[in-house]
Amino acid sequence: MTTPTLRPGGRSARVQESIHSAVRELLEEQDRASVTVPLIAARAGVTPSTIYRRWGDLSALLADVALARMxxxxxxxxxxxxxxxxxxxxxxxxxxxxxxxxxxxxxxxxxxxxxxxxxxxxxxxxxxxxxxxxxxxxxxxxxxxxxxxxxxxxxxxxxxxxxxxxxxxxxxxxxxxx
Amino acid sequence: MTTPTLRPGGRSARVQESIHSAVRELLEEQDRASVTVPLIAARAGVTPSTIYRRWGDLSALLADVALARMxxxxxxxxxxxxxxxxxxxxxxxxxxxxxxxxxxxxxxxxxxxxxxxxxxxxxxxxxxxxxxxxxxxxxxxxxxxxxxxxxxxxxxxxxxxxxxxxxxxxxxxxxxxx
Missing domain, CATH: 1.10.357.10 (Tetracycline Repressor, domain 2)
Known part of the structure; x- marks a missing residue:
C-alpha cells in the first residue's frame, strides 16, 4: 500500500467491485448469452486475464455476482x-x-x-x-x-x-x- | 428403411438411444466435468458432428438425458x-x-x-x-x-x-x- 488512507486489500476490492458493476450493467443491457469475459473486462477497464486469474471462468464470475446480489x-x-x-x-x-x-x-x-x-x-x-x-x-x-x-x-x-x-x-x- | 421389420424413425431412435446410453455409462464411470462430446461419440459409435447436429452442445445433450431419466x-x-x-x-x-x-x-x-x-x-x-x-x-x-x-x-x-x-x-x- 502506498497511501495510508487505503484499507489493506483496497485496490483488490476496488477491482472486484468494478468487475461486479460491469457484469450487472451488461446483464441489464443485453441478453445473458451474449455477455462474455472480454466484454466485461473492457467495461471494467481490466484485462480479460485479470478475470480468468481470479474467477477461472465466466460461470464462476456470474455465480459470484449472483451471490452478492442475493x-x-x-x-x-x-x-x-x-x-x-x-x-x-x-x-x-x-x-x-x-x-x-x-x-x-x-x-x-x-x-x-x-x-x-x-x-x-x-x-x-x-x-x-x-x-x-x-x-x-x-x-x-x-x-x-x-x-x-x-x-x-x-x-x-x-x-x-x-x-x-x-x-x-x-x-x-x-x-x-x- | 431397407427392412420392413423396423418402425419408421427406428434408425434415428436407435442412434439417440445409443448416445443416451453412452452418456449414462460415462456419468457412472467418471466425473461429470470430464465427460466430453468426443468421448460420448466414441462410446456410442457415432461422430461428434452427429451429436452437435442433433443437440447443439453438451449441456443440451446432458439436459435431454436428465429429462429422460426423470x-x-x-x-x-x-x-x-x-x-x-x-x-x-x-x-x-x-x-x-x-x-x-x-x-x-x-x-x-x-x-x-x-x-x-x-x-x-x-x-x-x-x-x-x-x-x-x-x-x-x-x-x-x-x-x-x-x-x-x-x-x-x-x-x-x-x-x-x-x-x-x-x-x-x-x-x-x-x-x-x-
Missing part, C-alpha cells in the same frame, strides 16, 4: 405484526425471484462454490422477523423456509408458471398455524 | 393407504434426488428447453396416487407438490444438507390434514 439491501419490512412481516417478505421474495434478473440469479448461483449461502441469507432474513415477536408462538426458520421459499424457487426453476399468490398466502397461514 | 420406471408403490403411498413416494423421491446422479439430474435438466416437464412428471405420479382413493378427502396435486417436492429440491440445490426425514414426514402430515 444479499438483500435492507432489513425485512416491519409492519408491526408477525403475519404482516412474513406475508410482506414472502410476497417480495416471490416478486424478486420471479423477475428475469431473479431467475438468472437462481440459475447462476448454483455454479457458486457455496450455493448453500442462499439458504443462509433467507434464514437470516426470516430470523430477523421472528426475533421481533419473542412472545408469540411461531414456526422455526427451517420449517418456514421449506414452506415459503422452497415452493417459490421450485416453481421458477421447474414449472411453467410462478407460484400463485393465493397458494403463497395459504402456505403462510399453514406456517403460522403450526 | 421419467420414473414404475407407477408409485401401492401400500393400500393414501398416507402410506404418499409417504413412500416422498421418501423415495428424497432418496433419489439426494443421490449424486439425482443432484446432477436436477442441475442438468435446467438447461433443457422445458424444465417444467419435471413438475409435470411429479404431478402425474402424485395424481396416480390420489386417484386410488376417490372417496378420501385429500390435497390437490399442486399443493402436494409445493409441500413435498419443492422443499426436497430446494434443500439439494441451495442448502448444506438434504431435507430432514422428520421434516418430510411433518410436511406429509400437513398435506394430509388440510
Amino acid at each position: 444479499q438483500p439491501d435492507n432489513e425485512p419490512i416491519n409492519t408491526g405484526s408477525l403475519r404482516g412481516d412474513i406475508t410482506t417478505w414472502a410476497e417480495q421474495y416471490l416478486d424478486e425471484m420471479t423477475s428475469e434478473p431473479g431467475r438468472c440469479m437462481l440459475r447462476d448461483v448454483q455454479a457458486a462454490l457455496k450455493p448453500s449461502y442462499c439458504a443462509t441469507i433467507i434464514g437470516s432474513q426470516l430470523q430477523t422477523i421472528l426475533d421481533r415477536y419473542p412472545d408469540e408462538p411461531k414456526p422455526d426458520v427451517y420449517h418456514l423456509t421449506n414452506l415459503i421459499a422452497a415452493p417459490t424457487v421450485f416453481r421458477i426453476l421447474f414449472s411453467e408458471a410462478p407460484l400463485e399468490i393465493e397458494e403463497l398466502h395459504r402456505l403462510v397461514e399453514i406456517a403460522l398455524s403450526q | 421419467q420414473p420406471d414404475n407407477e408409485p408403490i401401492n401400500t393400500g393407504s393414501l398416507r402410506g403411498d404418499i409417504t413412500t413416494w416422498a421418501e423415495q423421491y428424497l432418496d433419489e434426488m439426494t443421490s449424486e446422479p439425482g443432484r446432477c439430474m436436477l442441475r442438468d435438466v435446467q438447461a433443457a428447453l422445458k424444465p417444467s416437464y419435471c413438475a409435470t412428471i411429479i404431478g402425474s405420479q402424485l395424481q396416480t396416487i390420489l386417484d386410488r382413493y376417490p372417496d378420501e378427502p385429500k390435497p390437490d396435486v399442486y399443493h402436494l407438490t409445493n409441500l413435498i417436492a419443492a422443499p426436497t429440491v430446494f434443500r439439494i440445490l441451495f442448502s448444506e444438507a438434504p431435507l430432514e426425514i422428520e421434516e418430510l414426514h411433518r410436511l406429509v402430515e400437513i398435506a394430509l390434514s388440510q
